[in-house]
Amino acid sequence: MSEIGMSASVTTITPADPIAVGRRLRHLRRAAHRTLDDVAGAVGISASALSLIENGRREPKLGVLTALAADLGTAPGELLSPAAPSRRTALEIELERAQRADSFPALGVPAVRVGPRLPTEALEALVGLHRSLAAAQTERAATPEHARRANAALRERMRLADNYFGDIERAAEQLLAAVGHSAGPITRTVVDKLAAQLGYTLVHVTDLPASTRSVTDTVHRRVYLPQPEAGQSDSRSLALQALGHLVLQHQVPADYADFLNQRVEINYFAAALLIPERAAVPLLRNAQAEKDIAIEDLRDLFAVSYETAAHRFTNLATRHLELPVHFMRISSAGVIYKAYENDGVHFPTDPTGAIEGQRVCRFWTARQVFERPDRSAAYQQYTDTPSGTYWCTSAVDRTPAGTFSVSVGVPYRQVKWMRGRETTERSVSRCPDPACCTRPPAELAQRWEGKVWPSARVHSHLLAAMPPGVFPGVDDTEVLTFLQQHS
Numbered sequence: 001m002s003e004i005g006m007s008a009s010v011t012t013i014t015p016a017d018p019i020a021v022g023r024r025l026r027h028l029r030r031a032a033h034r035t036l037d038d039v040a041g042a043v044g045i046s047a048s049a050l051s052l053i054e055n056g057r058r059e060p061k062l063g064v065l066t067a068l069a070a071d072l073g074t075a076p077g078e079l080l081s082p083a084a085p086s087r088r089t090a091l092e093i094e095l096e097r098a099q100r101a102d103s104f105p106a107l108g109v110p111a112v113r114v115g116p117r118l119p120t121e122a123l124e125a126l127v128g129l130h131r132s133l134a135a136a137q138t139e140r141a142a143t144p145e146h147a148r149r150a151n152a153a154l155r156e157r158m159r160l161a162d163n164y165f166g167d168i169e170r171a172a173e174q175l176l177a178a179v180g181h182s183a184g185p186i187t188r189t190v191v192d193k194l195a196a197q198l199g200y201t202l203v204h205v206t207d208l209p210a211s212t213r214s215v216t217d218t219v220h221r222r223v224y225l226p227q228p229e230a231g232q233s234d235s236r237s238l239a240l241q242a243l244g245h246l247v248l249q250h251q252v253p254a255d256y257a258d259f260l261n262q263r264v265e266i267n268y269f270a271a272a273l274l275i276p277e278r279a280a281v282p283l284l285r286n287a288q289a290e291k292d293i294a295i296e297d298l299r300d301l302f303a304v305s306y307e308t309a310a311h312r313f314t315n316l317a318t319r320h321l322e323l324p325v326h327f328m329r330i331s332s333a334g335v336i337y338k339a340y341e342n343d344g345v346h347f348p349t350d351p352t353g354a355i356e357g358q359r360v361c362r363f364w365t366a367r368q369v370f371e372r373p374d375r376s377a378a379y380q381q382y383t384d385t386p387s388g389t390y391w392c393t394s395a396v397d398r399t400p401a402g403t404f405s406v407s408v409g410v411p412y413r414q415v416k417w418m419r420g421r422e423t424t425e426r427s428v429s430r431c432p433d434p435a436c437c438t439r440p441p442a443e444l445a446q447r448w449e450g451k452v453w454p455s456a457r458v459h460s461h462l463l464a465a466m467p468p469g470v471f472p473g474v475d476d477t478e479v480l481t482f483l484q485q486h487s
Helices: 001-006 019-033 034-044 047-053 061-069 087-100 122-139 144-160 165-180 188-197 235-249 256-274 276-289 296-300 308-321 365-371 410-417 442-448 476-486
Strands: 199-206 215-217 222-226 324-332 336-341 381-384 388-399 402-411 426-428
Touching: 019 047, 019 087, 034 047, 034 061, 034 087, 087 122, 122 199, 144 256, 144 336, 165 188, 165 256, 165 276, 188 199, 188 235, 215 235, 215 476, 222 235, 222 476, 235 256, 256 308, 276 296, 276 308, 308 324, 308 388, 308 402, 324 365, 365 381, 365 388, 388 410, 402 410
Parallel strands: 199 222, 381 426
Antiparallel strands: 215 222, 324 336, 324 402, 381 388, 388 402
16 A cells, blocks of 8 residues: 555554554564563563563553564564464454453453463364354344444534544545646546555446445455446546545444444545545635635536535535534435534434434425425525524435435524525424424314325335444455456
8 A cells, every 4th residue: 555545544543552562572572482581681671561561461662662672683663563473373362352342341251361371272262252242243233223323423423523524634635646636626537546546446347246335355456346327427436435445544344333434434535535625625715705605616616416515515614614514415205314413403313313214394495495396406495493593505416216405504694605595485494393294284184084094115224234244234255256256
């Protein structure tokens, strides 16, 4: 991977794993036929202190680590390497990590001392058992309730950051600079250059596994993407999202919440490439000065979808324009698929705090846009709600999965900056009061009481558990068979 891929991370650089450092140190000491007393004395620490370091119970200071490396004839970076020096050492590290996990005490079993007298066969069996337990816990966790709670936690993370992630912005900026892109929309040629900069090739295929959006082969350094359908020209986002996993150094998701966080981060990364902060912020500030901010301008100037432009606006609006905002993507039936807010608007929620799958008020702009005779243009409306008055702009997005609306809104006090603020369209929403739009008029309800039995269209994806696996919903056999055929 390139320097960019190695240095640009979503989080700050984390310290080396003390367990891995300790096991590598012990491996090197024993390979040199040295005792604890011998090595400890050579670097000026006690044998008990060295034992704690080797057992991963104490993190060595940089000076001690450097001295240990010099005494054992290796480089400090070698001791910090996450790769285990042997198969047995890798098993020891994995078992130690499992036994030190927060979830281990709940199992009610004693920890096993990981020492040289523990047979390798027993070590293999114990690690296998812990893997099976972890897989079972993951399968139980990937339920609709867990998914909703994970979504709620993710939305809180986004709100606290004002939906702006500076580390991802910098990663995107570094990658664009590395290929010499400074202005203009990201073309397919530029996307290929971005992949090449990371040492990868983009390959479009017709037989991509149905359970995947893309497949990355890190051995042959290829990113497999679906062949664009007839008339479909914009496959850039999918390619950039796949590259995002590489640049942001994502690891195998630890759980469903981690999976969701990674998905948000790669979407953010792709948008930051398609609409670079360096280019977009001056345009938005000029538009704010002219009191003429419009999502359509971002869409047209950077040749992206309305949804990408709307989402990107929420990334930059609060940080750079001091504008609190909200965003929604809902189906024509009013069901929320995506949403974000830091402006006080109240989305409908379930008891877990999740909003996905909830139905928004039929008087909101996001639903009223479906009532417009001309769905090709954005629609603006003021809506009076229990939490205040909001101005929103909304556009209809037709996709193979159905018809959706994408909306961006601001509080009334901020509408002076937005194009379309002169609209005379206005509505009143009293939700969550059932009398607003969910409870039918009394006369109508009385007339049809006991005389109707509708069959509901169930959103099965909201009720069923995600198919189990490291990557939820992915058919592992299908993916590996695909890679074998293409390698």
